[in-house]
Amino acid sequence: MSEYMEKHSVARLVGAPPGYVGYEEGGQLTEAVRRRPFTVLLLDEVEKAAPEVMNVLLQLLDEGRLTDGQGRTVDFRNTLVIMTSNLAAETFAREMPEEERKKAVDQALRSFFRPEFLNRLDEVIVFHALTPKEIGSIVRFQLRQVEDRLKERRISLRLTAPAEKLLVRVGFDPEYGARPLKRTLQRLVVDPLTEKILAGAIPEGSEVVLGAEGD
Known part of the structure; x- marks a missing residue:
């Protein structure tokens, strides 16, 4: 999500509003899901997204739909959303019990993301360090x-x-x-x-x- 670090990048996701350049093209996210509603959406390093982009994701996870720049409602209820994050990645640089690592990751997530965002996640999976x-x-x-x-x-x-x-x-x-x-x-x-x-x-x-x- 490093491509969406600026607040104006919201327009790239859902499409530019009427009168702006790119209005006819639709959003990168909404247009892709509108055409293929049964899909897997992978958001890599989600913590890098701008707060405005996170607000869009919050609405997506909460309501299961988004309104694009052309006023069309795009249904995300059949979309599997997977997000990755490098928060607490430093814990993998040293040996520690897995339960302790999970607690460190959980603390990092709670410190960075808003509670309402975390509450909309079905599951958080902590990957083991590679052997x-x-x-x-x-x-x-x-x-x-x-x-x-x-x-x-x-x-x-x-x-x-x-x-x-x-x-x-x-x-x-x-x-x-x-x-x-x-x-x-x-x-x-x-x-x-x-x-x-x-x-x-x-x-x-x-x-x-x-x-x-x-x-």
Whole structure:
């Protein structure tokens, strides 16, 4: 929701009022749900939205409908609304019992959001901190995407266990989770592979084995 940090961004959600530019286009939110009422609405990092945008969301959750800039009522009763938040993310940077973590998250939510907003949420789910095993699964998933691109040149890719452990260790940050992992793969895997392919060091039909130093 970082795109909706300004109060005028409400018009982007529900549409500009009559006489304003973009009036005929409708709102990004209301128009999408009007056309597809049976949908899933994902609001990422909802805490970044402007207070005016939060008021719109409050009405949506309370009444199950919104009025767009053209005066049409858009029904949200068949829309599943999922919101994510990074509030209390710092608690994941250190070890603590899950019950204690949930209490810290609950306190952060109550300190930031208005009670009437929280009262309209059906459930708050606190995700567990990622484990090395789960990070390893993400590494393998992202490497499969690299493998798919290499198949165009008939190049296969294999990762050794020590190399996977290295990527997990370097690409995981306790505070930011797996976010740095994509940059790590780009720096340690994709960029070196690209350079060698362009230099002709890895011809078509090759098998590339990714290992770690000392492997």
